[in-house]
Amino acid sequence: MAEYVINEAFLQRVERLQTLLKNNIAGLFGGNHQSKTFGSSCEFADYRNYIPGDDITKIDWNAYARFETLYLKLYLDERQLHTRIYIDASRSMDFGKSKKGARALEMAATFAYLSVCELDRVSVYTIQESEVTTLIDGMVGRERFYNEIGKLNQIQFNGDCFISEGMLPAKVGYGDGLSVIISDFLTDNDYERAIDYLAEKKRDLLCVQVLSEEELNPSARGKNHFFDSEHPERYYRRNINRDILNAYKEAVEFVQNRIRNYCNAREAGYLLVSDAQQLEQIFFENLAQSGVLK
Amino acid sequence: MSFAYPLGLLGLLGIPALILIYIIKSKYTEQVIPSTYLWELSEKFLKRKRPVSKVTGIISLILQIIIVLAISITIAQPSFVLPNSAREYCFILDGTGSMHAETDNETRFDRAKDEIKSLIKSSRSGSNYALVFIGDTTYSVFENINDKKSAEILIDDLKCTWSNTDCAEAVAEAQKCFEKNSSTKIYFVTDKAYEESENIEVIDVSKNEENYAIVNYSVRKQFDKETEKAGYLLEGSLISYQSDATLTVELYVNGEDVPTDSLDVPVKKNMKTAFSFMCTVSEYRSFELRIKNTDSFMRDNSVFFYETAAGDELPTLLVGDSPSYLRYALTAIGNTQLDVMSTQDYEDYYASYKRGEADLYGLYIFDCYTPKELPKGATVWLINPTASVPKSGFSFQKVVDADEDKNMDVSEDGIYYYEASYTEYPQNSTEEKVFMQNLLKQQKVTVHKYAKYAVGSGFTSILELNSNPLIFAGMNENGDKQVVVSFNLSDTNFTGQINCLILMRNLYRYSSPSVLDETMFETGDTLSVNVLHGCTALVLRAPSGARISLPTASSVSETQLTESGVYELTATVNDKERVYSLYAGVSESESHSVATGSVSVVGTPTSEYADGFYDDILPYLIILAVIFILDWGVYCYEQYQLR
Numbered sequence: 001m002a003e004y005v006i007n008e009a010f011l012q013r014v015e016r017l018q019t020l021l022k023n024n025i026a027g028l029f030g031g032n033h034q035s036k037t038f039g040s041s042c043e044f045a046d047y048r049n050y051i052p053g054d055d056i057t058k059i060d061w062n063a064y065a066r067f068e069t070l071y072l073k074l075y076l077d078e079r080q081l082h083t084r085i086y087i088d089a090s091r092s093m094d095f096g097k098s099k100k101g102a103r104a105l106e107m108a109a110t111f112a113y114l115s116v117c118e119l120d121r122v123s124v125y126t127i128q129e130s131e132v133t134t135l136i137d138g139m140v141g142r143e144r145f146y147n148e149i150g151k152l153n154q155i156q157f158n159g160d161c162f163i164s165e166g167m168l169p170a171k172v173g174y175g176d177g178l179s180v181i182i183s184d185f186l187t188d189n190d191y192e193r194a195i196d197y198l199a200e201k202k203r204d205l206l207c208v209q210v211l212s213e214e215e216l217n218p219s220a221r222g223k224n225h226f227f228d229s230e231h232p233e234r235y236y237r238r239n240i241n242r243d244i245l246n247a248y249k250e251a252v253e254f255v256q257n258r259i260r261n262y263c264n265a266r267e268a269g270y271l272l273v274s275d276a277q278q279l280e281q282i283f284f285e286n287l288a289q290s291g292v293l294k
Numbered sequence: 295m296s297f298a299y300p301l302g303l304l305g306l307l308g309i310p311a312l313i314l315i316y317i318i319k320s321k322y323t324e325q326v327i328p329s330t331y332l333w334e335l336s337e338k339f340l341k342r343k344r345p346v347s348k349v350t351g352i353i354s355l356i357l358q359i360i361i362v363l364a365i366s367i368t369i370a371q372p373s374f375v376l377p378n379s380a381r382e383y384c385f386i387l388d389g390t391g392s393m394h395a396e397t398d399n400e401t402r403f404d405r406a407k408d409e410i411k412s413l414i415k416s417s418r419s420g421s422n423y424a425l426v427f428i429g430d431t432t433y434s435v436f437e438n439i440n441d442k443k444s445a446e447i448l449i450d451d452l453k454c455t456w457s458n459t460d461c462a463e464a465v466a467e468a469q470k471c472f473e474k475n476s477s478t479k480i481y482f483v484t485d486k487a488y489e490e491s492e493n494i495e496v497i498d499v500s501k502n503e504e505n506y507a508i509v510n511y512s513v514r515k516q517f518d519k520e521t522e523k524a525g526y527l528l529e530g531s532l533i534s535y536q537s538d539a540t541l542t543v544e545l546y547v548n549g550e551d552v553p554t555d556s557l558d559v560p561v562k563k564n565m566k567t568a569f570s571f572m573c574t575v576s577e578y579r580s581f582e583l584r585i586k587n588t589d590s591f592m593r594d595n596s597v598f599f600y601e602t603a604a605g606d607e608l609p610t611l612l613v614g615d616s617p618s619y620l621r622y623a624l625t626a627i628g629n630t631q632l633d634v635m636s637t638q639d640y641e642d643y644y645a646s647y648k649r650g651e652a653d654l655y656g657l658y659i660f661d662c663y664t665p666k667e668l669p670k671g672a673t674v675w676l677i678n679p680t681a682s683v684p685k686s687g688f689s690f691q692k693v694v695d696a697d698e699d700k701n702m703d704v705s706e707d708g709i710y711y712y713e714a715s716y717t718e719y720p721q722n723s724t725e726e727k728v729f730m731q732n733l734l735k736q737q738k739v740t741v742h743k744y745a746k747y748a749v750g751s752g753f754t755s756i757l758e759l760n761s762n763p764l765i766f767a768g769m770n771e772n773g774d775k776q777v778v779v780s781f782n783l784s785d786t787n788f789t790g791q792i793n794c795l796i797l798m799r800n801l802y803r804y805s806s807p808s809v810l811d812e813t814m815f816e817t818g819d820t821l822s823v824n825v826l827h828g829c830t831a832l833v834l835r836a837p838s839g840a841r842i843s844l845p846t847a848s849s850v851s852e853t854q855l856t857e858s859g860v861y862e863l864t865a866t867v868n869d870k871e872r873v874y875s876l877y878a879g880v881s882e883s884e885s886h887s888v889a890t891g892s893v894s895v896v897g898t899p900t901s902e903y904a905d906g907f908y909d910d911i912l913p914y915l916i917i918l919a920v921i922f923i924l925d926w927g928v929y930c931y932e933q934y935q936l937r
Contacts, residue, residue: 247339
């Protein structure tokens with residue numbers, strides 16, 4: 001990155017954002033991460049009849065005095081979750097005037113901060129070619145966050161990105177939290193298997209598609225010869241007129257719908273982010289509308 | 295395809311130059327973008343509805359090539375040969391009086407010209423055109439013209455005349471065209487109801503317009519029994535050619551604005567209905583008969599009568615010792631300013647005149663008296679001069695006496711005589727009209743004794759004997775008119791004949807002619823104007839305002855009256871202008887489009903046409919250029935402006 005995206009000013013914005021979110025929104029995917037099983041937390045859940053062998057300290061003696069029957073008090077089980085953030089570090093994410101890379105890092109840092117504030121563990125990975133590299137592993141607590149989040153600035157966007165091929169062999173956890181994939185998804189490469197894989201692993205999943213404003217609403221007109229930043233042998237040479245622009249917009253819509261529908265079918269979240277959008281706008285409007293934040 | 299200006303095709307060199315510029319000039323903007331994925335994917339969504347869109351990348355080049363091509367071709371003026379499509383056309387255009395009939399501010403002649411121009415315009419380029427015009431004369435306006443615009447210009451320049459239609463000469467001209475090329479298409483554009491023939495197509499430009507006319511008109515002196523006053527009786531007939539009508543005819547006297555009299559006359563279609571006015575005036579300058587109703591052809595609705603211009607009476611001096619016959623004869627022919635003087639008195643008078651104490655007469659008649667010199671500036675009649683007179687143009691030789699001629703027979707009364715004869719001139723010659731008018735030439739003139747003269751070439755012989763002029767007239771060396779009679783009136787039987795008075799009247803008119811002998815004409819007639827002594831200019835102003843200068847060198851000046859209406863003749867005599875009016879009416883045949891039979895040319899038409907061509911591509915080129923410029927504008931808008 002030409003400049004440090006994750007800097008002090010950004011972190012202050014993230015803190016303000018977190019405060020605002022805390023006051024208005026319950027949290028990521030329902031917050032508090034309550035388990036569906038009963039456990040040993042302090043939060044009462046229900047009663048059941050006493051069975052010999054049960055912990056007698058959990059018997060509700062007040063209920064026994066009233067009903068002369070032994071009832072056992074049940075409490076919710078509460079666990080620490082592990083948020084895993086995957087960043088597409090291909091060349092297309094940060095080439096030319098595009099700010100997709102910066103927006104991806106900001107999104108990753110913000111998700112990480114929100115998770116840290118929930119006392120969850122956070123890991124950040126980059127996907128480059130077919131390899132998933134751990135950038136931050138098991139980060140817990142705000143202090144560590146502030147110490148380690150700067151590593152995001154070290155990411156070099158280069159090469160291609162094969163999400164499925166990278167994630168399938170990697171350790172992604174099982175049923176213990178949220179996985180966020182941040183990418184432009186502008187590829188025919190297989191990313192669906194990665195989504196399926198994470199779903200099988202009972203992970204909550206959010207796919208964040210980051211596109212630049214130029215990609216959403218191209219300003220190119222007339223005769224243009226475009227070269228692909230990731231694959232120099234690929235090019236597009238056309239006289240861009242109204243018909244082509246219309247077709248392009250249909251292609252953009254197709255790409256969005258394809259991944260959105262795929263995510264919806266697997267109870268995964270989908271979020272489209274433009275590099276022109278403000279962070280606050282993304283979290284208050286886009287995420288809320290998509291149901292990721294409640 | 296051929297080109298009128300092939301050099302214009304040099305402009306095509308601009309096309310390779312244009313292509314070269316486009317090749318050199320790279321038009322594609324190269325840039326590296328994050329991913330071409332979306333652009334490549336968009337190909338799947340591109341609607342391939344317009345094959346032409348494939349060339350949109352070079353559309354501006356194509357457009358500019360087309361423009362260069364169009365400009366070059368336009369400059370080169372291409373023409374496409376169309377085999378066997380061009381014809382020969384011969385148009386006969388009727389430009390006679392009736393073609394002036396007007397409807398909705400358009401005359402028949404205008405319609406006729408439009409018809410011909412329309413036929414020319416619709417004909418195939420490469421065709422040849424000929425036009426025969428029937429006007430005052432029939433002539434070929436153009437022939438073998440293949441340029442439509444030139445033909446149209448020549449047609450536009452034609453002016454309708456007031457002459458009568460006579461198509462025989464025009465048909466003869468068309469016959470010539472037909473003989474040159476038997477596939478010639480002949481059109482006769484007229485308002486007359488000619489029947490078509492196989493070879494001539496008649497285009498009738500009349501619209502059966504309403505038309506009234508005054509015909510068979512006249513004026514004469516009449517004694518009105520009711521008022522017991524002398525006056526003038528004006529008579530005529532009214533006719534309505536198209537429908538029954540009640541016509542109001544008015545009489546205007548001496549050019550006054552208010553009619554003196556008027557009549558309402560019911561008139562049946564095509565039936566002449568007589569009318570008359572009695573105008574009890576002792577003398578008049580002009581009468582006008584006018585139909586008040588309006589119609590399409592107004593020129594035949596009015597008729598003008600002008601008094602015949604009286605000749606200026608010459609102050610006459612008759613010199614002789616016993617001129618009683620001449621005095622009575624001159625009085626009889628209307629000379630009222632006659633003085634008679636003896637020869638002795640004349641010599642005194644002439645001496646006084648030379649001193650400037652006496653006036654000059656207009657006409658001097660010397661009866662059996664030979665003056666020593668001729669009065670200059672006056673007409674002179676010399677009766678039997680027996681000596682040569684200076685500057686008279688002839689010289690005296692001898693007296694020939696029949697009594698002394700041994701070869702002469704004896705007459706019944708015992709007197710010898712010679713028999714003279716009138717000089718023969720062609721029938722319509724000026725001499726015949728001026729001197730011989732109304733003479734009974736079969737009457738024999740016998741002369742007992744006469745003088746023989748050597749006569750100069752400037753004299754016209756009237757009566758002659760053995761090639762010797764006995765009576766001759768002409769101009770003397772003073773430039774004055776002069777009449778010479780070579781015998782004593784008492785030595786001939788001439789004075790006992792009516793011819794003597796007739797000849798004296800002719801000679802007097804010659805000496806003092808009236809400018810106009812008549813004032814009522816029909817269009818196409820010839821006007822004869824007598825050139826008075828001292829007349830230096832004759833100007834005739836036609837109804838259209840055109841001024842015609844008539845020659846004054848001869849004693850009679852003639853011109854054809856080609857227009858209908860009132861003419862004004864101005865004669866400048868002795869530096870004084872005299873104005874006369876005359877009227878030329880429309881002939882009855884021109885008032886109405888009567889059926890006049892058929893017109894045809896001899897021969898069998900063929901269909902051997904020449905090669906035509908088509909060269910009027912400029913409008914199409916302009917339309918194409920406009921379309922492509924518009925398309926180019928749309929293209930530019932899409933390329934650079936659409937957001």
